[in-house]
Amino acid sequence: MTRKPPVNDVNDDGIEISKPKTWAVGVPGITHSMIPALELMGVSRTVKTMTAINQKDGFDCPSCAWPDPTKRKALEFCENGAKAVTWEATPVTVPSSFWTQHSVADLLTKSEYWLGMQGRLTEPVYKAAGSDHYRPIGWDAAFAIIGAKLKSLESPDEAAFYTSGRASNEAAFSYQLFVRAFGTNNLPDCSNMCHEATGLAMDEAIGIGKSTIRYEDFEQADLIIIMGQNPGTNHPRMLTALEEAKQAGASIVSVNPLPEAGLMRYRNPQQVSGVLGTGIGLSDQYLQVRLGGDMALLQAISKRVLDAEAANPGTVLDHDFLTQHCSGLDELKEHLSTLDEREVLEATGLDVEEIDELAQRYLAADRVIVTWAMGITQHKKAVPTIKEIMNLLFLRGNIGKPGAGASPIRGHSNVQGDRTMGVWEKMPQKFMSALEAEFGFTPPAEHGVDAVTAIRHLDEGKIKVWVALGGNLVAAISDTAVAERAFSKLELNVQISTKLNRSHAVVGQESIILPTLGRTDIDIQKSGAQFVTVEDSVCAVHASHGRLTPVAPNLLSEVAIVTRIARAALTDTRGIDWAGFEDDYDVIREHIANVVGGCENYNDLVRQEGGFILPHPPRDSRTFLTPTGKAMISVNELERLERPAGRLLLQTMRSHDQFNTTIYSMNDRYRGIKNGRQVIFINPLDIAELNLSDGDLVDVHSEFSDRIDRVLPRHRVVSYPTARGCAAAYFPEANVLVPLDFMAEGARTPASKSILVRLEPSRSGATVPTSIASEPVGSTATRA
Numbered sequence: 001m002t003r004k005p006p007v008n009d010v011n012d013d014g015i016e017i018s019k020p021k022t023w024a025v026g027v028p029g030i031t032h033s034m035i036p037a038l039e040l041m042g043v044s045r046t047v048k049t050m051t052a053i054n055q056k057d058g059f060d061c062p063s064c065a066w067p068d069p070t071k072r073k074a075l076e077f078c079e080n081g082a083k084a085v086t087w088e089a090t091p092v093t094v095p096s097s098f099w100t101q102h103s104v105a106d107l108l109t110k111s112e113y114w115l116g117m118q119g120r121l122t123e124p125v126y127k128a129a130g131s132d133h134y135r136p137i138g139w140d141a142a143f144a145i146i147g148a149k150l151k152s153l154e155s156p157d158e159a160a161f162y163t164s165g166r167a168s169n170e171a172a173f174s175y176q177l178f179v180r181a182f183g184t185n186n187l188p189d190c191s192n193m194c195h196e197a198t199g200l201a202m203d204e205a206i207g208i209g210k211s212t213i214r215y216e217d218f219e220q221a222d223l224i225i226i227m228g229q230n231p232g233t234n235h236p237r238m239l240t241a242l243e244e245a246k247q248a249g250a251s252i253v254s255v256n257p258l259p260e261a262g263l264m265r266y267r268n269p270q271q272v273s274g275v276l277g278t279g280i281g282l283s284d285q286y287l288q289v290r291l292g293g294d295m296a297l298l299q300a301i302s303k304r305v306l307d308a309e310a311a312n313p314g315t316v317l318d319h320d321f322l323t324q325h326c327s328g329l330d331e332l333k334e335h336l337s338t339l340d341e342r343e344v345l346e347a348t349g350l351d352v353e354e355i356d357e358l359a360q361r362y363l364a365a366d367r368v369i370v371t372w373a374m375g376i377t378q379h380k381k382a383v384p385t386i387k388e389i390m391n392l393l394f395l396r397g398n399i400g401k402p403g404a405g406a407s408p409i410r411g412h413s414n415v416q417g418d419r420t421m422g423v424w425e426k427m428p429q430k431f432m433s434a435l436e437a438e439f440g441f442t443p444p445a446e447h448g449v450d451a452v453t454a455i456r457h458l459d460e461g462k463i464k465v466w467v468a469l470g471g472n473l474v475a476a477i478s479d480t481a482v483a484e485r486a487f488s489k490l491e492l493n494v495q496i497s498t499k500l501n502r503s504h505a506v507v508g509q510e511s512i513i514l515p516t517l518g519r520t521d522i523d524i525q526k527s528g529a530q531f532v533t534v535e536d537s538v539c540a541v542h543a544s545h546g547r548l549t550p551v552a553p554n555l556l557s558e559v560a561i562v563t564r565i566a567r568a569a570l571t572d573t574r575g576i577d578w579a580g581f582e583d584d585y586d587v588i589r590e591h592i593a594n595v596v597g598g599c600e601n602y603n604d605l606v607r608q609e610g611g612f613i614l615p616h617p618p619r620d621s622r623t624f625l626t627p628t629g630k631a632m633i634s635v636n637e638l639e640r641l642e643r644p645a646g647r648l649l650l651q652t653m654r655s656h657d658q659f660n661t662t663i664y665s666m667n668d669r670y671r672g673i674k675n676g677r678q679v680i681f682i683n684p685l686d687i688a689e690l691n692l693s694d695g696d697l698v699d700v701h702s703e704f705s706d707r708i709d710r711v712l713p714r715h716r717v718v719s720y721p722t723a724r725g726c727a728a729a730y731f732p733e734a735n736v737l738v739p740l741d742f743m744a745e746g747a748r749t750p751a752s753k754s755i756l757v758r759l760e761p762s763r764s765g766a767t768v769p770t771s772i773a774s775e776p777v778g779s780t781a782t783r784a
Helices: 027-050 079-089 097-101 104-108 112-116 139-152 169-182 196-206 238-247 294-311 319-325 329-336 341-348 352-364 382-395 415-420 429-439 451-459 480-487 558-569 578-583 585-595 602-606 617-621 684-689 733-737
Strands: 125-127 159-163 223-227 251-255 265-267 285-287 368-372 405-408 465-469 492-497 510-515 523-525 528-530 532-535 540-544 648-653 679-682 697-702 710-719 726-730 755-761
Touching (some): 125 139, 139 510, 139 558, 159 169, 159 451, 169 429, 223 352, 238 265, 251 352, 285 352, 294 352, 294 382, 341 352, 415 532, 451 480, 465 558, 492 558, 679 684, 710 733, 726 733, 733 755
Parallel strands (some): 223 368, 648 726
Antiparallel strands (some): 523 528, 697 755
């Protein structure tokens, strides 16, 4: 029998805190995957799903975008992938009576965990203006309300159409086509909040904003530098690739303010040594850089490389690559010649010896991969920091050769594919022209709004209708108070979802929830069973086939919902066969082949075993699609984050039992947290300096020039070996501290990893002595 949804909500009353772990996965990774699956799905459903995840004839994991190896294992999933599938594939459903029992006001009081655990949504529901309850409604009636509202707008720009990375390529292509046929480019998406800085920086540097490596490059690398990411929690299958790289002779350097178990030691649960032994040590060097110090570290390494070349001319730099394929080297040399070493040490919090060691490792390696995630992208200076990654790679020709390159790791399973399919508020003219040629209408020319601008326009009343293809933007975006105020002003809020989240509770006048099939569900249309396609972090595109009978007979697919909204909302269908799209996804893929670069013969390519890899000129032929035709070495001014006395720099982060805003449990076992989330991790020396004690309850106040007092209340101080002067708290709760306009320069990504905060004793609490302090972890202490 499967577990029933919880009646009561969760809190931190029973929190337990222990020492953080120094290794990841092993047998606990199996038990923490399988026990929830068996409890929530039962034996038969668990076997059917777990043997299909990431298989060539199965479905793509709806969690992260980690690429699949060419040779798959019988069980090709990780703990958090299993949790994501369990969360989606649960047979528990939300009954019709739920909507009578729970008002919108009641839903507002519930946690993300409680909302998600109520089960799958199975019927459209509608909250009318003036009502505090959703009520079930038929599909036709729901589409009629949406269509009538969209038609009534004075301008198409009074609507915005958000996309989550969960949407398939077919749904995303259909969605952006409908939106542009409707007359707007208002297509904010979850990329706006994660790797937008990556796309901008890499596009300016090499002409394309995607990873320059393939999966197999990890095993061919001499050195892998992991920056600003926690693979043990956010993409655990990466640990196997790192294990294989280590066994092949690679060195690994981790650069991260927090010591993370998954960066220290890995016990592969599919290897005897991982189950019965101690596994394999991963990081040969662990640099606990201060928040915001990555750019200074990268410049210091590049300067050491240039100095080594000056001492031994012609022996260090890849002169052939630099001469043939790059511009800007002389300017970089001049700029870094004046780099202040004292400023570097202050910005990074590192010792000279630690920086020298990393430089020597880089110089000794012929093939280097630098991989990063949101610990790099969610800073004010994210774009120049990523450009410095590219500079460092350029110096020794680590682009466009096996075992080397830039590897941004995307956090959502098809977020990169959605962008490829046209979900972006400012798609390039080449794509728009191809769209016009294929469908015979002129797409709107004016750029649309990104996620942050969308919130501003909602708040100002410029956007009246919000349609979300998945996601939970009101919880995911920064400045929670402003976001919730903005969403409450909507005239109509439409959410296409599998399960409940806070975006269903923060509503305006009218709100509609449209339940949809999940990635795990079988999708039957008029032409028969359908499959969809997705793109991973290394530009590999492949098919995904649902395996489970849907939990309710009247659920519609994402494609069906999008095309039916299009038919209801468009006065002029533009001659597009929307019904044909729904009936047979091959029809959509034929259009993709004609519009999207690199997708020619798309229907044939995605039917190949394992799919295909999109072309990538810098990776494939060292061809750079920049204005000069060369890779652009850039000069970036170093700006150190100032931390006044009595203040800390705080980053937001996920717990281990979490995916984006979805909370699977109240535990974060690698960091020693059980049954709670209201914690702030602080170095023990900083705790003493602030005259606090481990276990104190504090209110966390962020400090910005607008002088608005943003407060994260009643958080427990946890003594933790993070970098000095740095602290961490959980996302999305800590979003309340981040002003909406505090963003990565140029990319407009919320800068949630470098928040200046002060701590004050909580107005409602005293010390709760449950934490066990641990010693700081230094570079040598974490080496395996």
